Amino acid sequence: VSEQSNQEPNGSDHHVVISADTHCGAALWDYKEYLEKRYHEDFDDWARSIEEAQRRTAEVFKDAERSPLNVGVDGDPAIDGNRNYDSGRRLREQEADGVVAAVLFPNTQPPFAPAAASQFEAPAYSDNYDHRWAGLRAHNRWLLDFVSEAPERRAGIAQIFPGDVEGSVAEIEWAAENDLRGGILVPGTPPDSPFEPLYSKAYRPIWAAAEACGMPLNHHSGGATPDFGNHFPASLAMFMLEVTWWSQRALWHLMFSGVFERHPDLQWVNTETGTAWVPDTLARLDDFYDRMKTSKYGSEAIFGGAAVAEMSLTPSEYWQRQCHVGASFLRPTEAAVV
Numbered sequence: 497v498s499e500q501s502n503q504e505p506n507g508s509d510h511h512v513v514i515s516a517d518t519h520c521g522a523a524l525w526d527y528k529e530y531l532e533k534r535y536h537e538d539f540d541d542w543a544r545s546i547e548e549a550q551r552r553t554a555e556v557f558k559d560a561e562r563s564p565l566n567v568g569v570d571g572d573p574a575i576d577g578n579r580n581y582d583s584g585r586r587l588r589e590q591e592a593d594g595v596v597a598a599v600l601f602p603n604t605q606p607p608f609a610p611a612a613a614s615q616f617e618a619p620a621y622s623d624n625y626d627h628r629w630a631g632l633r634a635h636n637r638w639l640l641d642f643v644s645e646a647p648e649r650r651a652g653i654a655q656i657f658p659g660d661v662e663g664s665v666a667e668i669e670w671a672a673e674n675d676l677r678g679g680i681l682v683p684g685t686p687p688d689s690p691f692e693p694l695y696s697k698a699y700r701p702i703w704a705a706a707e708a709c710g711m712p713l714n715h716h717s718g719g720a721t722p723d724f725g726n727h728f729p730a731s732l733a734m735f736m737l738e739v740t741w742w743s744q745r746a747l748w749h750l751m752f753s754g755v756f757e758r759h760p761d762l763q764w765v766n767t768e769t770g771t772a773w774v775p776d777t778l779a780r781l782d783d784f785y786d787r788m789k790t791s792k793y794g795s796e797a798i799f800g801g802a803a804v805a806e807m808s809l810t811p812s813e814y815w816q817r818q819c820h821v822g823a824s825f826l827r828p829t830e831a832a833v834v
Contacts (some may be wrong), residue, residue: 517822518601519600521581522638527606539608540609591709601681625657640652659691684720688722713763718743748767
């Protein structure tokens, strides 16, 4: 964002626009070539199940002007779905919008992802970690090819899997070696998740690898929600009302578990969670930090004192040093905050 000036604009003034929040992914069946052959038969069954899930979603919303399937491609999936993977079309449309470069989040179903994820609900968890991890790696390798078609204009974000810390560290190192400079997508671990919460010590090797490789950590709205249940249409409304908060909370999970203290060069990005929440949240976190740190008798100190004992900075100071917000879907009332 350029600095404001009191001078009148002239013909040479311009803005360089780089999008902090775009999405991409392979066409459903194109992921197959990025999987090891031992997964191919299972992939065929999975891909057909996704097509069926998408047909069911289309049927539910057939009388609506727009459906969840429209949102992901900003149009008719049959016509505009290739915005996810058609490199030439993306470049033409982004140039028409004045966007010269973009950060790339995932947008399509990676192999073996649960079908419900295509319907904007929290996907069911699966204990088939081997297949899920293989699917994420397939997306990362497709992404590398996609970025290579315009490397100076695309910063790809690689996915990791919280169920495999050692494998995630190796994937972070692979992504850094292959210049997927958008960094790493940190998935959410809501209370109904089978994985450890983000403040768990189990993930310390991941944070250390990201810092050592200079890979920023990205956390995107929608990736941390719990299962709202099969209560259509109310469950979709609950998703929309709460989706940003579930992603915002990862910020204080890392702050108060000492991640930013131990890794001062690590960079954290919250994207598509709005911006207006940041000042009030930091003020609230600073207040809790102060009471946890300095109070002798308050419940905050009793329950939180041990957690903040090694924190040398306030939450606001960690934010200034290490944290960023991707201000996508910026509302006019939030412009002053940015």
